[in-house]
Amino acid sequence: MVCLRGTDVTAPFAPVPAVGYNEPTLQWEDFRLMPPNIMNAIGVALQVILALAGAFLFALWISLVIWAFRDIRARTRDVFAQILATLLVLLFTPFLGAGLILYLLLRPKETLAEAYERALEEEALLRDIEQRPVCPNCQRPIQPDWQVCPYCGERLKSPCPHCGKLLALDWAFCPYCGHELFPQPGRAEETLAVGAATLGDRA
Ligand SMILES: [Zn+2]
Numbered sequence: 001m002v003c004l005r006g007t008d009v010t011a012p013f014a015p016v017p018a019v020g021y022n023e024p025t026l027q028w029e030d031f032r033l034m035p036p037n038i039m040n041a042i043g044v045a046l047q048v049i050l051a052l053a054g055a056f057l058f059a060l061w062i063s064l065v066i067w068a069f070r071d072i073r074a075r076t077r078d079v080f081a082q083i084l085a086t087l088l089v090l091l092f093t094p095f096l097g098a099g100l101i102l103y104l105l106l107r108p109k110e111t112l113a114e115a116y117e118r119a120l121e122e123e124a125l126l127r128d129i130e131q132r133p134v135c136p137n138c139q140r141p142i143q144p145d146w147q148v149c150p151y152c153g154e155r156l157k158s159p160c161p162h163c164g165k166l167l168a169l170d171w172a173f174c175p176y177c178g179h180e181l182f183p184q185p186g187r188a189e190e191t192l193a194v195g196a197a198t199l200g201d202r203a
């Protein structure tokens with residue numbers, strides 16, 4: 001019969017019958033007295049656990065290196081920086097994760113996709129500002145449906161004599177009704193007369 005505490009082979013140990021006797025905890029002596037096959041089994045189990053833990057840590061390390069390589073490639077096109085970041089994680093992560101922590105502190109804040117998106121947004125904003133209509137005379141902002149600049153009186157648009165829609169001054173045709181605004185380039189007088197009638201400010 002296998003006894004865990006090995007009390008069956010402890011001839012030198014005298015039983016301690018005493019008042020308030022407590023069950024003693026396991027001591028090294030107890031392990032030494034175990035049968036060798038149990039010691040072997042425990043040793044093998046420990047080895048397996050250590051091997052599994054080692055394999056897990058190794059896999060974790062390699063995974064972190066791969067992750068860092070992918071992450072830095074998403075953040076910079078600089079090959080030197082990519083190699084440096086990957087080496088940093090590869091060489092220093094085994095020291096309590098120092099390489100990974102350093103990489104997370106030093107890596108570029110934005111990914112390339114994020115930077116591209118931000119550039120697009122800025123460009124759109126800039127274009128929006130540039131395309132905001134201004135008075136050609138005083139450069140103040142105007143609305144697209146104004147006929148006259150309210151600040152300086154500059155004529156901005158004129159209504160089509162045929163359909164009444166507001167047209168730019170240099171258009172030759174009304175895009176809404178197809179009316180020819182300046183017919184026959186040879187007849188300047190008529191054109192002028194039409195222009196005067198159209199604008200209404202020369203009549
Ligand atoms: Zn103006």
Ligand SMILES: [Zn+2]
Pocket residue numbers: 160161162163164165174175176177178179
């Ligand atoms: Zn028209």
